[in-house]
Amino acid sequence: MAARELRAPRRLRSSNRIRRMLANHLATTAAVASTILVMAPLVAIFFYLLYKGASSLNLAFFTRPPAPVGETGGGMGNAILGSAILLGIASALGVPIGIAAGIYVAEFGRGGRLANTIRFTADVLNGVPSIVMGVSVYALIVLPQKHFSAFSGGVALGIMMIPTITRTTEEMLLMVPLSVREAALGLGVPRWRSVLSITLRTASPGVITGCMLAFARVAGETAPLLFTAFGNQFWSTSINQPIAALPLQIFVYATSPYDDWHRLAWAGSLVLILLIVVSVGLVRYVAGRGVLRGAS
């Protein structure tokens, strides 16, 4: 911005100055235009979700299972319940392991070769395509058991949560000043106690942020569920049975030829997006208020 005030030296030829100013304006315009162009799809997606989804939302959507082909009505109640169960299993698996691994990298192995390798592996694991995760969990759990199950879907999602949680936990713990740890240890507090109730406690807003982000990310995952949770047209709460999930149901309905199902797919997407946006927004609110604002 300071460039506005600075003038090119008078000696320079004015054509050169014009060229430079033109380039400057061109670059500014390009940057603004690309920002607008990037915002456009987002606005379009939200507009269509509200426009097409909101009209199909009613009580039946939340309370009824899908209607058979040809009948109108029906909802995604079983898929919402299924998603909740799957995400419950995933969080039960992913959150403790992810936080513990983050604690190791930040507190125990800090700067060491093992810790760095773990951090790097977590980053790489984060980039593994979700479909590959689905295939390996299929080979690991579904194939030996010989049936699709909610459990295998939850495991696939849980594994996907681990690297995100590990990395954010680590970063948040690193922001806790060393003097806090020293104070705790200096008082004779055992290491485990100091880590759990001093360091982790101090960093908890950030750690919770990480968990919510991981949760929001896997909440919309479809690919790992295709051949683990598989989907189900009926109510099911058993973790040993195939189970419906919201993203899975959206995929099936979106690619179907029926108008009624398309409407349900839009409504399902709206619910899914609201779930994710609310959790991400909540995270930003908590993190923005919390002590570790700078990091999140």
Next chain:
Amino acid sequence: MEIRIQVPNVAGESERIQKPAGSSFPDSGSSQSPARAFLQSRRSSAFADRIFSAVILLCALCIFAIVALILYELVSGSRLSIDKFGVAFFFRSAWDPVNGDYGAFPFIYGTLVSSILALIIAVPLAVGVAVFLTEMCPGFLRAPLAFVTELLAAIPSVVYGLWAIFVLVPLLRDSVNPFLIRVLGWSGLFVEPNYGVGMFAGGVILAIMILPIVSSLTREVISAVPQAQREAALALGATRWEMIRMGVLRNARIGIVGAIILGLGRALGETMAVTMVIGNRPEISRSLLDLGYSMASVIANEFSEASDNLYLSALIEIGLALFIVTIVVNALARVLVWAVTRGAPVRGA
């Protein structure tokens, strides 16, 4: 800066605890002092400490175990196909489940072409957004705009796919593609038939999906460029654009390449949205408007229908290839991004 606000808080708390402990220290010479008694009672907590660090280490090692397990399952699952077709699997175009003849080339081609297309579209936009947000944006707009780009990353793949089927594809079919055919038809890349769905639609939706990650990492890398570089350029009389080009982008270029490669990694493995718009036909065609297929989509579409072991094994081998390629691409990207932002921790993407 925010941490400092926290410090007095914690310090205040520990001070409260410190007082009684501090007052007992002078007595610690005698063997029956409370301090010594306390220290002796700590033997059990040393045991607890050992247990705790062992559990923590075990959880950390889980991450290695997961990667190893994935690799093992994929390799053992694709054994049948590897034995039968060998390396040639990746260069053959046959995909005939009826006769048990498989080759992954059309899928590799589809994945590469759609990903490169996505990069061509997304990278200039992403860098533009990052430059705008870090160097030009008025302060009050920065946080909301950054939030909105992050929101793009939070939209699930399947929702992108749904939007693409009902909004993007008709738009491409009716207005964008006819224009491309008219203007760029001579290159042979944009010719009839124009289905709407196809390689180009896949590339466009991928571009929209990888934009947030590329732009947020680019932003991070640009922010890591020392302020002095900018000041130096401005002091020499550079315009803002010259300052950005010479002072910022040149210093950040390795990191930006890292961000682009990371975006490529995302694009290669993206499944649902691509599956919904790429057309799903295992043939190679020069025209980008023609139907295609990608590695991730073929797994998503055909895995649960795979009737015999060889079919399943061929699909798992495609998954193995995808796994290895994305790991290499991601590792490369991380190394490049780290090289630039070392010191300032990279945010988990």
